[in-house]
Amino acid sequence: MMYENYVGGEWIESESGETFDVRNPADTAEVVGTYQASTRADAERAIGAAVDAQDEWAGTPAPERGRVLRATSEALADREDEITETLVREEGKTRSEAAGEVGRAVDVFAYYGEKARDLGGTAKAPSGRNATLRTRREPLGTVGLITPWNYPIAIPAWKLAPALATGNTVVIKPATAAPNVTRQVFECLDGAGLPDGVANYVTGSGSEVGAALAEDERIDGVSFTGSTSVGTRVARTASSDMKRVQCEMGGKNPTVVMPSADLDRAVEIVGVGAFGTTGQSCTACSRAIVHEAVYDEFVDAIAEYAESLTVGPGLEDPDMGPHVSRSELDATLEYVDVARADGATLETGGAELEGDEYDDGHFVEPTVFSDVESRMRIAQEEVFGPVLVVMKASDFGDAVEVANDVDYGLSASIVTRDLSEANRFIEAAEAGVVKVNEKTTGVELHVPFGGYKDSSTNTYREQGDAGLDFFTTTKTVYVDY
Template identity: 35%
Template structure:
């Protein structure tokens, strides 16, 4: 099988001679854990320790939350003008672009993703910071001048307070940048916990925040595990909101915990995203987009197009196209710029992916390509072959659950209504796609499919202006765009009586 794939084993960049040392960032200072504990991150693609991160506990988390609380309450950030907040955020964006290569290298080594994708993620995140900066200057409320000659009503938006931000391992810098700059633009203060598997780019951001002039305590970063760091961040009484990206199971636990103190919760969770291919679609373009959608970030992506629903008249020809393209995708060493698909994040996750494929085959699905681990010379076997599996039925786990790997499931349909039913037959509703040259088909699909984002004749095009989030068990709330910005704001109504016109309630007799 491997000789039929495009495998790149040689590197273009070298692994650094010593691991990056990631530290907490609390109240404006880089600090180690009080007990001196650290955790090692071994690169999934190269098998060597590439970072050592301070391992936080209750003490560090309490200190970070207290710093954020003080910084919010004394107004050092929350009461700054939008202009002044925007100036800092724009400076951060400049520094991100200046440090793109350094950020991308650490992200590649910790996550296993290709260096070209890490560069796009880290450098491209600067645009999110600049857009958030624009919102800081343009945010406004409403006024009501029609409530009577002696009444003026004003509705204002105010920062919600202290926000706990918890991010995942698959896009650590990008997802952080979908949250943090928007919270800061709103005037909030923050405590951030990255995944313990990919902590370094978040830790590196601390240096950029300080250099940009962000006041001490406004953004605090605690490195460590979900328990105790994440648990305390979601339950602490001094935290006003939790913004989390990760699995649906953890999201449900966070909702239950935060509900004890009625914190606001914003969740971006799992997806089982369909692309529906109609017979009149541009099949060449659609096949390329499907191939990109399933192998981007090794399929370890909440927006992965992990199931396609193809009209039965074109299913054979379309699958043949996707299989042919899959053989040309460059798998292998993430440190080579030509590599398109890198390593699986952990051996345990690779086995989980393989388990879904084996179970589908046992249930009667047909393997068209891949279906096993992949060894790359000099790098080991923490890779998985590009996999296409057809004759999948809606009841199979591979069609319903988030595989989170380079595995494409193929289902077929005969009518438009059947395509909609299959697309909506999932507990998730993050994103969906439709391929057709008929605008009426596309518009009806967009209106009827249950998803937070619908792409038409494309896949995974994103813009800071376009909000992102899911329905059903893909989450609640929104990120980026003006709607994502509003998540970090509270609305306050102010009623102003003009002059001494109020009629006394208690009458003098």
């Protein structure tokens, strides 16, 4: 099917007349959908529609805005199986992973639908008599959202829902690799009674649509999730005219394994974090930093774990699905070659899967390297694939130093039974998300999410109450009566 943009409450084609196909990463012979190759003019039209709807939506009582979000949540839940299958066919996740992500979107809209009831300000004690002093929380205005392909419904949900709850109007550009589940969200928003122009959906390239959102003076804020290289460009462009900017970007996330840890549990924590979602997560564990006392045993066990995983089309619900695209697969294979050239030891995996069900898809073996040092590129650069490096640490202090010895700081975890080690790691880890005896992936929707260093612009956090902060500004009100 050919799918259209959603602008001003209508489904319309691009002015360009051009389209692009999205293919199933498990079977590239299957075209999942055809989408609009939109231009800057299309984006500008969507921005105009959002600006025109801005005052009316901001003036809508917050509980009424919340009602629309709750109805959207219910509509998504009613279509959960359909949307899950769309996500699998488009992005490549396993059915279980996709179902979990769709469920997250359902919950996010429900959560912010309820949070809309609590929006407001705070009352403070004035210095003088016969006076009041309070604050008002008001929407930014019109915001641009640029979202990635690896969580193509969860991340749009946790940007769209707080933006709409707080009274902003929106233009969203989903990733071209997986735009359909976001489109399905817009079908649900439309069915829930969202007024025309309040939220707009435009597909197309970052150089056309994304650039327009970052550059247009009518946009009051830009929220981006994606690679550090692209996010840095977006932030610099958007902030040039004082737009508010929020970017969440890459990671090189460590899990430290100490001698006191239950080794089987440590292997499971690292393995799920490294190979879940085919390693295509900004919070994926790409470095296991293991105390020398248990290093050899851990290397053998994690290699065995990787070899035990089933790889196949996501609809069959294997342990691991394909890469989203040929370019992502090629990048992973290139990093395997780089690691070998730098002297790392390939313990298992590292090859493209071929034959039978693999020939028409982007499949790779779960990969484990040992004998990796911090100076190596494989220990410093984000791979975004199912590649785990195992690094040796002489003691706790050495492990923390290695964990922090990267430009990223998104998620970090430690596996230990030592309470002192756990708390010292929480204090010392240079990461926005720190976990004890848990995998680096997976976050709760009602607490802040974001990174340190090159993982974030370090301006605003997403999700929970913090997710509302980016989309609002504060007005202080003095009244002398």
